[in-house]
Amino acid sequence: MKHIKSINNGTMKESMKKGGCGECQTSCQSACKTSCTVGNQSCENPRR
Amino acid sequence: MIHQFKNNGYNIVMDVPSGAIHVVDDLAYDIISMYQDFDRDEIVLKLSEEYDPLEVRESLDEVEDLIATEQLFTDDDYEEAVNDFKQRDTVVKALCLHIAHDCNLACRYCFAGEGEYHGRRALMSFEVGRKALDFLIANSGNRRNLEVDFFGGEPLLNWQVVKQLVEYGREQEKLHDKYFRFTLTTNGVLLNDEIMEFCNREMSNVVLSLDGRQDIHDLMRPFRNGRGSYDLVVPKFIDFAKKRGDMKYYVRGTFTRNNLDFASDVLHMADLGFRQISVEPVVAPPEEPYALREEDIPKLLEEYDKLAAEIAERNKTDRWFNFFHFMIDLEGGPCVYKRLAGCGSGTEYLAVTPWGDLYPCHQFVGQEEFLMGNVDEGITRTDIRDEFKQCNVYSRSECRDCFARFYCSGGCSANAWNFTHSINGNYRIGCELMRKRVECAIMIKAALADNGDEDDEENIPIQNEPVCDFGENCPREEFLF
Numbered sequence: 001m002k003h004i005k006s007i008n009n010g011t012m013k014e015s016m017k018k019g020g021c022g023e024c025q026t027s028c029q030s031a032c033k034t035s036c037t038v039g040n041q042s043c044e045n046p047r048r
Numbered sequence: 049m050i051h052q053f054k055n056n057g058y059n060i061v062m063d064v065p066s067g068a069i070h071v072v073d074d075l076a077y078d079i080i081s082m083y084q085d086f087d088r089d090e091i092v093l094k095l096s097e098e099y100d101p102l103e104v105r106e107s108l109d110e111v112e113d114l115i116a117t118e119q120l121f122t123d124d125d126y127e128e129a130v131n132d133f134k135q136r137d138t139v140v141k142a143l144c145l146h147i148a149h150d151c152n153l154a155c156r157y158c159f160a161g162e163g164e165y166h167g168r169r170a171l172m173s174f175e176v177g178r179k180a181l182d183f184l185i186a187n188s189g190n191r192r193n194l195e196v197d198f199f200g201g202e203p204l205l206n207w208q209v210v211k212q213l214v215e216y217g218r219e220q221e222k223l224h225d226k227y228f229r230f231t232l233t234t235n236g237v238l239l240n241d242e243i244m245e246f247c248n249r250e251m252s253n254v255v256l257s258l259d260g261r262q263d264i265h266d267l268m269r270p271f272r273n274g275r276g277s278y279d280l281v282v283p284k285f286i287d288f289a290k291k292r293g294d295m296k297y298y299v300r301g302t303f304t305r306n307n308l309d310f311a312s313d314v315l316h317m318a319d320l321g322f323r324q325i326s327v328e329p330v331v332a333p334p335e336e337p338y339a340l341r342e343e344d345i346p347k348l349l350e351e352y353d354k355l356a357a358e359i360a361e362r363n364k365t366d367r368w369f370n371f372f373h374f375m376i377d378l379e380g381g382p383c384v385y386k387r388l389a390g391c392g393s394g395t396e397y398l399a400v401t402p403w404g405d406l407y408p409c410h411q412f413v414g415q416e417e418f419l420m421g422n423v424d425e426g427i428t429r430t431d432i433r434d435e436f437k438q439c440n441v442y443s444r445s446e447c448r449d450c451f452a453r454f455y456c457s458g459g460c461s462a463n464a465w466n467f468t469h470s471i472n473g474n475y476r477i478g479c480e481l482m483r484k485r486v487e488c489a490i491m492i493k494a495a496l497a498d499n500g501d502e503d504d505e506e507n508i509p510i511q512n513e514p515v516c517d518f519g520e521n522c523p524r525e526e527f528l529f
Contacts, residue, residue, distance in 0.1 A: 015384045032328055
């Protein structure tokens with residue numbers, strides 16, 4: 001596209017199908033202990 | 049729902065429900081802002097003074113392509129999924145072990161009240177820790193990855209028990225087909241070669257507490273005699289970070305009203321050579337002189353913008369570093385269930401005191417109304433667990449229209465409780481800062497994508513992505529660096 005560059009095509013809705021395995025890291029076990037930050041966690045679902 | 053913003057020369061459009069993110073030129077930015085209020089001809093007419101009508105029509109076509117492929121103006125239809133989600137069976141997969149309610153520093157902002165959590169000083173015995181690990185295994189269902197953070201106070205005051213518990217965990221994980229990810233949060237005072245070596249063998253992450261510039265660090269992180277701790281801990285942290293190699297670590301600090309110019313502290317840490325940095329806003333009662341105030345918000349937002357612009361520049365050089373709150377995994381990020389549920393406090397994640405009492409998270413420890421049970425009897429106050437289980441993006445009224453809701457997942461329940469006396473409340477300062485951090489993180493991604501166009505992609509280091517726990521043994525190639 002000439003006027004628009006997509007840096008992410010949006011797959012969040014797709015994740016409803018295979019999501020919810022719960023293997024991902026708990027956010028406060030990383031580097032934040034006082035503010036919830038979930039968007040930077042990675043999916044660790046082996047079936048993804 | 050969409051969200052449009054301009055940052056550091058980039059025009060960015062987020063389609064919130066799908067997670068799609070677009071970097072657009074001025075024309076497309078203007079079209080998208082008008083699209084829901086005007087039809088095609090009206091848009092062409094309104095923009096024809098500023099832009100060539102042919103270009104407007106061309107850009108309109110592109111916008112409509114995105115709509116047709118569900119990347120723009122999509123609906124948020126996750127709320128129905130929340131009903132199932134509220135009924136889910138929860139398992140416990142992470143514990144914050146308060147291995148020591150004691151500390152060798154007297155940090156002024158410590159929510160543990162100089163390590164003691166407003167109770168008595170105590171060290172966790174091996175026996176209590178062992179029961180905590182047994183409780184975790186027994187309540188983890190089919191989750192394989194289990195997380196245990198050694199926290200305090202200062203966990204190195206109880207180092208022998210840390211080592212014993214790691215050894216015990218390693219034995220048990222084989223028997224139960226689990227994998228323990230141990231992490232340690234330390235102020236660094238007692239760090240030595242033996243501890244670093246052990247951590248590099250056993251800890252998937254270490255969090256090293258450092259606030260930034262020496263005067264800022266020493267002001268808030270003194271020894272009990274008032275002397276600053278910077279000179280003692282910084283050389284150890286530099287050594288530790290080098291020895292970690294490509295394993296995960298963070299130098300982590302807290303900013304307060306004393307350093308509203310906290311970007312200078314982050315850059316100070318980067319200039320010391322640290323690549324993985326996290327600096328968070330203090331959470332403190334409003335009466336404390338160092339607590340952040342609503343009037344500080346404009347200055348803090350400005351600092352995040354300044355820091356993000358500097359990171360975008362450094363990303364083009366070998367001076368790059370990651371700032372935890374600007375890291376975002378756009379392609380491999382969490383599923384929507386995780387985004388709805390948030391941090392898991394009170395359900396998947398619990399804190400354990402030195403006596404073996406269970407609380408919804410480390411920030412609730414010592415608040416007796418949140419005592420949930422203990423490692424002998426398990427969770428006895430299932431009502432508290434069930435209340436936390438209901439927490440989600442849609443249970444917080446102010447999150448419904450917020451563009452950042454799928455990145456912070458409704459925010460921190462402990463912050464909400466501290467400021468609104470409801471775990472479903474919103475902490476306004478925290479929300480404002482979170483929204484800015486999301487914008488900055490996306491701008492940095494846009495800048496990286498820009499670099500990729502201009503340069504040889506092989507020369508672009510992978511940054512602004514979460515770091516893998518496994519270092520060079522990472523099963524996911526894209527995390528290697």
